[in-house]
Amino acid sequence: MVPDRARRTQHGERYVAASDTRSASAPGIPSAFRLALLLPLVAGAMLPGAFAGGGTRRWFGGRGEGQRAEAQAAKDAAAAAFYELDTAQRGLRISIETITAVDSSPEARDAVAGFEALGRRIDQVSHVYITAVDAHDLDRDELDAATASRARTELTRAKDELDRVKGELDRFEAGLAPLLGRAETQLARLAPAVERARQALRGASDALDAVREGGLRADDLALRLARLGPELTRLNEGAGRHGVPETLQRADRVLRDAEAVRAEAERLPERAAEIDRRLVSLRTRTEALTTRTEGVEPVLSELRRRFSLDCWQDLQHVPEQAAASLAQAGERLGEAGKARAEQRWPDATSLLSTVRALLDSTDEAVSAAGDRLRRLEAVAKDPDAEVDRARFAVRDAQRLAMDGRTTPDPRHAAPLDQAVARIDRAVASLEGRHPDYWHFLTELGEVRATAARVVGQIREERGGGAGH
Known part of the structure; x- marks a missing residue:
């Protein structure tokens, strides 16, 4: 015997030449749907000639013809149910593919398993339907009333089974709504997200070009931008190769990193100018503190002359400590100037922060000596x-x-x-x-x-x- 699935396929292939422009059935759904749709049309095309008296088929009048007509109506109804189930399964398959393209959660895997189980049920009821269609040639001249009645019963039963499974499929599809909604949302985000990432890369590249035209090298930014090249290649390869969730994550990451490069490139001229201003300001402050430090020793002499040891002994090393800090600040300023000339912006910024900290501590120590003398003079008075x-x-x-x-x-x-x-x-x-x-x-x-x-x-x- 020919296997059931092969019988369904062979059954449909007889009508391929006369089929409509619908695409081939999805895996697991045979071409026999075309048979169910076309058989009523073939029978309808034959009937007028028979009633016109031009055919050679022997017709039975009365009850026999009524049974034939009822059997044909049952066949038409079963064919319509078969087509509705086919259409619904095709639509559901698209929904499942949409979900699996985006979602790998246990819930999504359960949905796939449920769809496969439904597919097996559809195969079973399709087998019943095709068997019923193949078993009865309703156009046969010798069709008797009993055979026509039996055909009507079997085809009606097949239609009822098709309708029942169609109801199961509809309920299953309704239960997929949350999963499908999330999947469609992610798919809707995909193309815009990838395009935004590409635009961000172009924007970063343009900003970097503008900075270089202004005489700034921005080598570190250029390196960061170059590292995004392979990511752009993967984006261009598409979600079909890398998956929708991973592609969305990659697009978001590329967008974020490219925007950061662009923003830093656009700020670079101002950053360079700010470093220049800080170099000048800290040099000036260093010179001023050097002058103020020279006045600490006279203040200490006054403290030693007028007040007890406990009033000033914690300050006696201020001149030496201040001089050492100022010397160190001067060295760091020189290194910062060199880093600025070489456009090593992070190094220049770090060195200037070190200089500022040294000057702050020196300023505090130098000020403490003068403040101590003023407070002691006030309290003594x-x-x-x-x-x-x-x-x-x-x-x-x-x-x-x-x-x-x-x-x-x-x-x-x-x-x-x-x-x-x-x-x-x-x-x-x-x-x-x-x-x-x-x-x-x-x-x-x-x-x-x-x-x-x-x-x-x-x-x-x-x-x-x-x-x-």
């Missing part, structure tokens, strides 16, 4: 002013601690009581021939800091709903 500032800060904190209370919270009262004692000790430390005014200033500064911490703690607790 009027120590009570510092004492009053510290006592005011503590009293303000005490008033806040007692607000709405009959007794203060020990967590607040204890540090404030200690602060009062520190003020008294600091005042007492000024007695004697060589008072340590720097220790006095440091102690009172810490007293004010303690008061500020207590105030902050109280406000935080009360602001958060804590009880008084």
Whole structure:
């Protein structure tokens, strides 16, 4: 016996010459669909001649002809159901291919397995239909009423099976809507994403050309752009070779990297000008700090002459440290200038940042000597002013601690009581021939800091709903 699938194919091939312009059936769906569509047409073309009395076929009148007509109608209905199922399966196959082109998730794999199972069911009902069509020649002259009735029954049963499987297919297709929607969204993104990546590469290349025309080499940017060349080749090879998700990711990556190159190329002239400005500014600042450093030694001499050792001993190495830092800053400035001339922009930027850090620390140290002398002179002239500032800060904190209370919270009262004692000790430390005014200033500064911490703690607790 000829296998079922081969029978379906052979059955359809008899009508290939008369088939319409539809494309060949998808794998798993035989050409016998064409048979189902064309047999009614062939039978219809034959009937007029028979009724006109010009044919030689022997017709049975009455009930026999009625049974033949009913069988033919059942055959036409089955053919229509066969065609609807074919059309639906073709459409569903396109949906499945769309999903698998984009999605490799377990959900997508389940959809493929479900479609294959449906294909097997369609093969089964198609076999039933083709067998019924092949078993009964409704145009045969010798067709009797019983045979026509049996043909109608078998064809009607085949149609019902085709309709039932068509319903299963429709429900399966409806369940694919979320997967298909996501897949179509990604496919819709594909062409625009690839085109945007190409445009970004062209934009980066144009920007780089413009920079070079201005005399800037931008070798590092040119290298980064060259590394994107293989990625463009893969984009041009298409999603058919590399897959839709990977192609979308590649397009996004190329777009991002190319845009970064373009942006940096467009900023490069301004970056070069900024480096030039910073070189000039830092050279000027270095010269100014060199001059200021020369004035540190006289300040230290004044401190040594008028105040005790503890007031200035931490500053005695400032001149040497400042000179070393300035010398190092000068070396780095020279290296930065060379990097600028060679258009090594990252190196130039890094070196200038180092110079700025060196100058900042030097400026702070040089300023500290002068500030120390001014503060010590002020406190030596009027120590009570510092004492009053510290006592005011503590009293303000005490008033806040007692607000709405009959007794203060020990967590607040204890540090404030200690602060009062520190003020008294600091005042007492000024007695004697060589008072340590720097220790006095440091102690009172810490007293004010303690008061500020207590105030902050109280406000935080009360602001958060804590009880008084």
